[in-house]
Amino acid sequence: MPKLSDYVQAAATEYLQDTGSTELDVHWAAEFFQDSGVLNEYPNQNMVAFYNMVQKELTKRADRAEKEARMKLEKINWFPKPPRKPPG
Structure with a gap:
């Protein structure tokens, strides 16, 4: 049985790949919670707690x-800047 933290990691990775956003959509999280097997593996797990994780x-x-x-x-800023060419 996968750990709950494995499901959290998988959800975060999949969500970032799907949306590119770091603000989790409630509907997406609920769908993942149900479809990925979290609900089956952890029937006592609260969906809101999973969303928060x-x-x-x-x-x-x-x-x-x-x-x-x-x-x-910051590393880039440490490189010396090339001298400016005088106008003309």
């Missing part, structure tokens, strides 16, 4: 991507 994972991934992008931009 997936949203938290999406937010974590967005924060991580933002941090990586910021670090790369």
Whole structure:
């Protein structure tokens, strides 16, 4: 039986691939919850709690991507800039 965290990871990955958004759609989450087998494997699992876990994972991934992008931009700024050519 897959862990609940595996379902959360799968949902976050699939949602990002499908939509490119980090704001989880309630209807999408409910459909995934039912169709992916979470409901069958974890019949006592609350759908709202599952939604919150997936949203938290999406937010974590967005924060991580933002941090990586910021670090790369800072690296670029460290490179010396080429001298400007005088006009004319």
